[in-house]
Amino acid sequence: RKEVEQDPGPFNVPEGATVAFNCTYSNSASQSFFWYRQDCRKEPKLLMSVYSSGNEDGRFTAQLNRASQYISLLIRDSKLSDSATYLCVVNSPGGYNKLIFGAGTRLAVHP
Amino acid sequence: NAGVTQTPKFQVLKTGQSMTLQCAQDMNHEYMSWYRQDPGMGLRLIHYSVGAGITDQGEVPNGYNVSRSTTEDFPLRLLSAAPSQTSVYFCASTPRAAGLADTQYFGPGTRLTVL
Numbered sequence: 001r002k003e004v005e006q007d008p009g010p011f012n013v014p015e016g017a018t019v020a021f022n023c024t025y026s027n028s029a030s031q032s033f034f035w036y037r038q039d040c041r042k043e044p045k046l047l048m049s050v051y052s053s054g055n056e057d058g059r060f061t062a063q064l065n066r067a068s069q070y071i072s073l074l075i076r077d078s079k080l081s082d083s084a085t086y087l088c089v090v091n092s093p094g095g096y097n098k099l100i101f102g103a104g105t106r107l108a109v110h111p
Numbered sequence: 112n113a114g115v116t117q118t119p120k121f122q123v124l125k126t127g128q129s130m131t132l133q134c135a136q137d138m139n140h141e142y143m144s145w146y147r148q149d150p151g152m153g154l155r156l157i158h159y160s161v162g163a164g165i166t167d168q169g170e171v172p173n174g175y176n177v178s179r180s181t182t183e184d185f186p187l188r189l190l191s192a193a194p195s196q197t198s199v200y201f202c203a204s205t206p207r208a209a210g211l212a213d214t215q216y217f218g219p220g221t222r223l224t225v226l
Contacts, residue, residue: 008151043201043217044154087153098169099215101146101153 001026006088006102013109017078021105023088024070032091033064035073037084038104044087047073078109113137117202117218124192124225132187132221134202140216142205143185144169145177147198148220154201160185192225199223 006023013019025033033050048055050062050071061074071090075082085104092098118133136143144159156169160179174196176188185204189196202218 004153041220043219044215045217046214098156098159101155103151103153 002102003027003092003100004088004090004102006105008103008105010106010108013078013107015078015080015109015111017109018074018076019078019107020075021073021086021088021107022070023072023102023105024068025088025090025100026069027090027093028066028069029093030090031093032099033062033071034089034099035060035062035071036087036089036101038087039084044101047086075107078107080109080111083107083109115202115204115216115218117200117221119221120219121222122224124189124223126193126225128189128192130189130192132189132200132202132223134185134187134218135183136185136202136204136216137183138204138206138216139182140204140206141182142207143179144203144205144215145175145185145187146201146203147171147196148201149198157187157200189223194225197223197225 003026035047036044037047038044048057050064054063059076063072085106087104088102090100115136141162145157146154148154155171158177160166166177200221203215205213
């Protein structure tokens with residue numbers, strides 16, 4: 001089983017739609033969770049951290065469910081510019097700042 | 112402030128050749144790392160460094176060497192290139208070496224093809 005698993009997609013949605021991605025992780029001791037965004041042939045960039053209480057940044061909402069070991073990302077009112085691959089990232093406990101990346105979920109927003 | 116820079120952007124090698132991928136950051140970050148990204152597999156950690164003079168292996172270190180003689184630079188050496196090393200390589204840095212993970216700042220990547 002992979003340490004971090006994501007549905008690869010693609011998710012094809014129209015502009016204005018709400019879309020949700022889930023990600024599961026295997027190590028119950030993980031404490032840091034992130035969503036990164038990666039545009040085609042570009043480097044990953046931090047979208048948002050995921051906190052235990054859930055957090056929101058504009059149209060983006062991230063939630064963490066420790067009991068079930070999954071995190072989610074909700075995007076409301078999708079824009080064309082949201083088209084990208086979204087990477088779920090979880091820290092590897094016990095080491096120096098090691099991060100485990102999911103393979104990513106691809107989102108395509110169409111007019 | 113250039114952030115994280117990588118050179119070259121593209122490279123084609125023949126099997127058995129060696130080369131060094133360069134990575135530099137000007138943010139005085141303690142932690143630097145190298146990842147490779149292959150289709151459908153996400154980013155995998157090759158080597159990392161928590162400070163000058165200190166390096167350690169990640170998930171997929173075989174065939175690669177690193178050194179960290181300065182805070183700024185973290186080169187990745189391919190000893191004898193193999194087709195399995197065809198990939199996109201990303202260098203990343205983070206302000207702190209220990210504790211909870213901070214934001215990782217990535218370089219633009221090096222696209223390597225080994226024939």
